[in-house]
Amino acid sequence: xxxxxxxxxxxxxTDSVQALESRARSLDIDQIGPALVIAPHPDDESLGCGxxxxxxxxxxxxxxxLFVSDGTMxxxxxxxxxxxxxxxxxEAEAREALQMxxxxxxxxxxxxxxxxxxxxxxxxxxxxxxxxxxxxxxRLTPAMLLxxxxxxxxxxxxxxxxxxxxxAQEATxxxxxxxxxxxxxxxxxxxxxxxxxxxxxxxxxxxxVQTQRDQAIAAHRSQVTRLIDDDPTAFYLSPELLAHFAxxxxxxxxxxxxx
Numbered sequence: 254x255x256x257x258x259x260x261x262x263x264x265x266x267t268d269s270v271q272a273l274e275s276r277a278r279s280l281d282i283d284q285i286g287p288a289l290v291i292a293p294h295p296d297d298e299s300l301g302c303g304x305x306x307x308x309x310x311x312x313x314x315x316x317x318x319l320f321v322s323d324g325t326m327x328x329x330x331x332x333x334x335x336x337x338x339x340x341x342x343x344e345a346e347a348r349e350a351l352q353m354x355x356x357x358x359x360x361x362x363x364x365x366x367x368x369x370x371x372x373x374x375x376x377x378x379x380x381x382x383x384x385x386x387x388x389x390x391x392r393l394t395p396a397m398l399l400x401x402x403x404x405x406x407x408x409x410x411x412x413x414x415x416x417x418x419x420x421a422q423e424a425t426x427x428x429x430x431x432x433x434x435x436x437x438x439x440x441x442x443x444x445x446x447x448x449x450x451x452x453x454x455x456x457x458x459x460x461x462v463q464t465q466r467d468q469a470i471a472a473h474r475s476q477v478t479r480l481i482d483d484d485p486t487a488f489y490l491s492p493e494l495l496a497h498f499a500x501x502x503x504x505x506x507x508x509x510x511x512x
Contacts, residue, residue, distance in 0.1 A: 285457075289398050383419045403418070
């Protein structure tokens with residue numbers, strides 16, 4: 254998640270957030286079932302749907318997490334953590350977070366695409382990325398694909414949605430798709446928000462596992478602390494940003510699912 258991205262403006266919680274919350278319908282974990290999670294960067298899995306993952310695993314449902322980018326643009330100018338070392342660090346943090354989420358050690362894939370350069374449709378590398386996801390869908394046959402909201406305000410997140418959407422259409426069995434929210438809370442403009450005439454909003458209660466979910470977020474130490482302190486251009490997840498993930502539930506968008 255924490256790549257260097259253009260900051261439009263840091264918006265406070267607005268009426269748009271409250272409107273989204275008011276539209277949400279409760280979703281039971283059993284309605285999700287076995288899942289493949291697409292995470293643009295290591296940490297998006299914990300922030301976007303960590304509590305949901307924990308509860309799926311508690312019920313014995315298999316969960317596989319695909320990390321798409323290498324996450325190395327979070328600290329692009331660190332002398333102590335050049336890209337190869339930062340990639341290894343972020344992958345180690347991701348594995349620790351997955352352990353806290355209850356995901357088995359071999360139930361993850363690191364695609365290692367360049368951070369901030371995940372390809373969109375028509376760009377070099379897009380078709381190859383789609384094939385990776387198709388192979389996972391065909392091998393794992395998940396009932397649910399959890400991936401970023403299609404208009405989440407980060408280019409890698411939008412690219413991952415395109416990759417996941419294309420793969421889901423071409424896979425042998427089409428999974429149900431739920432889209433989680435990351436950057437919308439801070440950087441979303443009106444056109445980015447889910448529209449009430451084309452989307453449904455689901456709410457998963459994570460009250461009983463929120464502490465465990467928060468521990469998984471904290472495992473991404475390079476992103477939530479000053480562990481790497483030699484890059485003045487670095488982006489960190491501040492307490493103010495983390496506050497958007499404080500409610501005891503996780504929201505998901507589903508296309509063409511209108512109450």
